Amino acid sequence: MSPHDETSFLQLDEVQIYFRDIGPRDAATTVGLLHGFPLQSDMWQFQEPALSEKYRLILPDLRGHGRSSVTTGTVGMDVMADDVAKLLDFAQIEQAVICGLSMGGYVAWEFWQRYPLKTQGLMLCDTRSVADTEEVARARHMMAAQVVTEGAAMAAKSMLPKLLAAETHQQQPAVVQLVEQMILATDPHGIAATQRGMAGRRDFTAKLPEIDVPSLVICGSEDGISPPAEMAQIGNALPRAEFVEIPNAGHLAPLEQPTTVNEAMLRFLANVSSD
Numbered sequence: 001m002s003p004h005d006e007t008s009f010l011q012l013d014e015v016q017i018y019f020r021d022i023g024p025r026d027a028a029t030t031v032g033l034l035h036g037f038p039l040q041s042d043m044w045q046f047q048e049p050a051l052s053e054k055y056r057l058i059l060p061d062l063r064g065h066g067r068s069s070v071t072t073g074t075v076g077m078d079v080m081a082d083d084v085a086k087l088l089d090f091a092q093i094e095q096a097v098i099c100g101l102s103m104g105g106y107v108a109w110e111f112w113q114r115y116p117l118k119t120q121g122l123m124l125c126d127t128r129s130v131a132d133t134e135e136v137a138r139a140r141h142m143m144a145a146q147v148v149t150e151g152a153a154m155a156a157k158s159m160l161p162k163l164l165a166a167e168t169h170q171q172q173p174a175v176v177q178l179v180e181q182m183i184l185a186t187d188p189h190g191i192a193a194t195q196r197g198m199a200g201r202r203d204f205t206a207k208l209p210e211i212d213v214p215s216l217v218i219c220g221s222e223d224g225i226s227p228p229a230e231m232a233q234i235g236n237a238l239p240r241a242e243f244v245e246i247p248n249a250g251h252l253a254p255l256e257q258p259t260t261v262n263e264a265m266l267r268f269l270a271n272v273s274s275d
C-alpha cells in the first residue's frame with residue numbers, strides 16, 4: 001500500500017472544485033466524504049487519520065463552499081452530485097462509498113439516484129430524506145437574500161447554536177470555534193445559492209426501500225435538525241442499513257464524538273470491503 005496526500009482542483013466548465021485525495025491509492029475501497037452546509041471538507045479532519053490508514057479518501061469542498069468556486073443563483077443537490085461523479089472519474093475511481101453529512105447526505109441520495117453503479121455503499125450522517133416544507137423553503141429563500149447583504153456572520157449566528165449539542169458548546173470550545181470559522185469562510189453567494197438549492201430538493205423517503213446498497217446511518221443523540229427517531233426510520237426503510245446513535249453529539253456527530261463515529265465507520269467499511 002502506498003499512502004499519499006494530494007491537494008488538487010478539478011476544472012469544470014465554469015468552476016474549480018477543490019479536493020484532497022488521501023490514503024492508499026491501491027485501497028480496496030474509496031470513500032467520498034461530503035460535508036454539511038455551510039461548511040467545508042475540513043469538517044472530516046478527525047475521520048481523516050483513522051480512515052486513511054486503510055481507505056482512499058476523496059474530500060471535496062462542494063461547489064460554493066471552502067476553496068471551491070461559487071456559482072450564483074441556485075445550486076441544486078443534483079449539480080453537486082454531478083460534480084462528485086466528475087471528480088471520481090477524474091481520479092479514475094469506478095465506485096466509492098459515499099459518506100454525506102446533512103446537506104452532504106442530500107447530495108448522497110442524488111448521487112445514488114444518478115450513479116447507482118458508482119455507489120458501493122452509503123454512510124449517512126445526521127441527514128434527512130424528506131424535502132422541505134413550504135415554511136422551511138420560504139425561510140431558506142429569506143436567509144439567501146439576507147446573507148448576501150449581511151455576510152456569512154449572519155449564517156454563523158443563526159446556525160451555530162443549533163448545530164452542536166449543549167455539551168459540545170460547554171466542553172469543546174475548539175470544535176465550536178472550528179465550526180464558526182468554517183461558516184465564516186463560506187462565500188455568502190455560495191450560502192445563498194445552496195439554500196435555494198436545498199429549498200428545491202427532492203423527497204427521497206419513498207425511494208429508500210430501493211436503495212439496495214450497504215448503508216450506515218449515524219445520528220447524534222442530541223441532533224435537533226435530523227433527530228434520532230427520524231434517522232432510525234431511514235435506517236429501517238433502507239434494505240441493508242445499520243443505524244448507530246452517537247451519545248453526547250448534536251448535528252455534527254463526526255466532529256463532536258469522532259472516536260465513536262470512527263469505530264462505527266471502520267466496522268462498516270471492513271464489512272463493505274469484504275463483500
Ligand code: MLT
Pocket residue numbers: 035036037038101102103104198225251
Ligand atoms: C447541514 O448541516 O448541512 C444543514 O443543516 C442542512 C440543512 O440546512 O438542511
